[in-house]
Amino acid sequence: MLQSIGKIFILFGALILAFGFILLIADKIGGKIPFIGKLPGDILIQKRNFTFYFPLTTSILLSIILTLILWVLSFIFRKH
Structure with missing residues (x-):
């Protein structure tokens, strides 16, 4: 333990x-941080007094990376 x-x-x-x-x-x-938030697929809408930004592609990429990290950790710490 x-x-x-x-x-x-x-x-x-x-x-x-x-x-x-x-x-x-x-x-x-x-x-x-380079490339974070500036990937193709990230949504940016700018009007006169309004800016809307949603990092869609960045969110998906970070989700995949975190999923892989957690999968590896669960594989390492799995009890045999």
Whole structure:
């Protein structure tokens, strides 16, 4: 049981480290993560006093990535 908890802590630490690096890189390139929110299929409507933005393609892509990550995690931590 302690090995499982140790693996979870290592995984969360690696995720926090990766997220920190992404934030550092984003800050150096103008505060924006490249390609996020600017993919083909993202909806942007601009009128005089109104702007509507819905990142449809970005949402689908992030959903697929998170699904794959969670699937891999469930495969790793599955009890045999």
